[in-house]
Amino acid sequence: MAAVLAGIGGFLPPRVVTNEDLSATLDTSDEWIRTRTGISERRFVSGGLSTGGLAVEAGARALRSARADAVDAVDAVVVATTSPERLCPAVAPEVASRLGLGQVAAFDLTSACSGFLYGLAASAGLIASGAADTVLFIGAEAFTTLVNQQDRSTAPIFGDGAGAVVLRRGEPDEPGALGPFDLGSDGSLADLLAVPAGGSRQRSADGGLGHGAVPTGDWYLRMEGRPLYQQAVEHMTRSAQSVLKHADWSVADVDWFVGHQANVRIVRAVAEELELPEERVAVNIDRVGNTLSASVPLLLNDIAARGDLRPGDRVLLSAFGAGLSWGSAVLVWPDVAAVPVS
Known part of the structure; x- marks a missing residue:
């Protein structure tokens, strides 16, 4: 048996941030950003919208794309994110609850920009093992909250959003497999791309003294x-x-x-x-x-x-x-x- 893509959906937060917007507070320009990254605009979360809300919106659209009874068929929810709602617990159970999926299996995974590929493999593994017949898999990020908006080397690059797919059990030779x-x-x-503070390494090193015990830049x-x-x-x-x-x-x-x-x-x-x-x-x-x-x-x-x-x-x-x-x-x-x- 194989995991077959049966539905897809996406969601972007409403706040649009253009290169010109960034140029108002950063030593940069629209031309500088576009020529180095290809980016003209991106979306930022605001007003309390965060990773979980993005995931719920994208997940709902993927379920609608799949079929009318997809909600009743979902056995597991997997969320890939590098910008979790909280360090603990995972956001996936809350997403499942908000989507009305009941007490299904739900967990997060973290693999940064590779998260969608790793999550696809993990979700396919749930189906191959027989643990699930249908999986809702979501990649959701409010990563701009972890980016220093005064750092011109990183601030122009990142945006927020979510994309989701519904995977079902099927045959390896059918479309979508x-x-x-x-x-x-x-x-x-690992240190080439990292947020140094916030995890157990930093907390153990500073004796658990909290946010003010490390340089502000380490939180970004x-x-x-x-x-x-x-x-x-x-x-x-x-x-x-x-x-x-x-x-x-x-x-x-x-x-x-x-x-x-x-x-x-x-x-x-x-x-x-x-x-x-x-x-x-x-x-x-x-x-x-x-x-x-x-x-x-x-x-x-x-x-x-x-x-x-x-x-x-x-x-x-x-x-x-x-x-x-x-x-x-x-x-x-x-x-x-x-x-x-x-």
Whole structure:
């Protein structure tokens, strides 16, 4: 048996933040941001909206996309996030409750920008093991709350949002069946992209004295951009090549490359390494920024909703993120309803 994609949905918070908005408080400009990242605008949470609310909205849309009785069929809810509501407990049980799914299995996983690929694999594992017949899997991020908005090297990059898919038990040869996965990590480079404070390492080191005991900057993301770029291109390329080999696909078989939207230059560099033409490379980073675990499902929903991604198209997914971690997967796109995210 296989995990088959049966529904998809996305949600973006209403607050739009343009490059011009950022330029009002940062030493930067619209041209500087666009030429280095490909981003023109992104969405920020506000007014109390956070990861859980984003996840609920995207999850509800994915359930509607799947079928009218999808709510009654869900056996498990998995939420991938790097910006949890709280350190404890996980947000997934609350999301399941708010969606009216009852006392189903529910848990979070954290793999930063690779979260959607890792979560797909974990959700597929629940189905393969017989623990669930239908899984609602959501990538949701309010990561801008962990970014120093006075840091011009990180503030322009990230946006908030959520993307969700419904996976059901099915046959490995039917459209929507998730193909081979390739996952990897390198923890020796974890400090290249990290939020130093807030976890047990910092709390143990300062004797549990709390927020004021560490430098304010440690509560926000730190990023080493140049080495991350090199690592991202290398590992996404290798991972994509590996999963294509295991799927017995050639590059010519790929109709769409849907890569994590970290930076448009990374996406294009990976596509160039794979020798994929530009017209088969999906991009939406210009209007959403880097939404971490929500990136890939939001992009899938976008190109499906506008009719560019069609039933029968062969799709290559790939992502890279903090950890360091990376992953890839393939699927043949099924006939599912996708609604544009405004």
